[in-house]
Amino acid sequence: MNLNPPQGENYAHPQICFFHVLFKGAALAFYILSALFVNNFVIIFVITVLLAALDFWVVKNVSGRILVGLRWWNEINDDGESVWKFESLDQESLDRMNKKDSWLFWWTLYLAALVWIIFAIFSLIRLQADYLLVVGVCLTLSIANIIGFTKCRKDAKKQIQQFATQTITSRFSSTLQTAFSAV
DSSP states (O other), X not given: OOSXXXXXXXXXXXXXXXXXXXXXXXXXXXXXXXXXXXXXXXXXXHHHHHHHHXXXXXXXXIIHHHHSSEEEEEEEOTTSOEEEEEEEOOHHHHHTSOHHHHHHHHHHHHHHHHHHHHHHHHHHXXXXXXXXXXXXXXXXXXXXXXXXXXXXXXXXXXXXXXXHHHHHHHHHHHHHHHHHHHO
């Protein structure tokens, strides 16, 4: 992944980008600042997890669909098995996606999880099991989005390759049929 944002283009969806970053930043900032100003663990837990849940929902249902053209969800089938479902735009639409939007989406997704991991390490070192619980919930939500969108991106690439293979195969077979029917 490129560390620098793409040059020469602006964000296509600045409001979506703002909210994509806002809830991540709000959850992280509240968690950090609450240790200084709030003396009630329940309030810290509830507000931090609520902000992380809002971030999870915005990323999963809004910014992922608009900024990178991907959407995922998980269902339980009749046998009780967990089944991942993926949606993505077609290749032409994916190619037109704004590179800066996509860069922001992926980097903030991974960076937020990295920060939660660092907070988890600090909680372990300081032997704060209660704060480790808060960080664990937030990290779980963050990693769920990473796994969902990474699987979705891989599935989209696989579908594009299958479509290309089917198209080439059908063109080749129709060319052969045309060639042999003329004989």
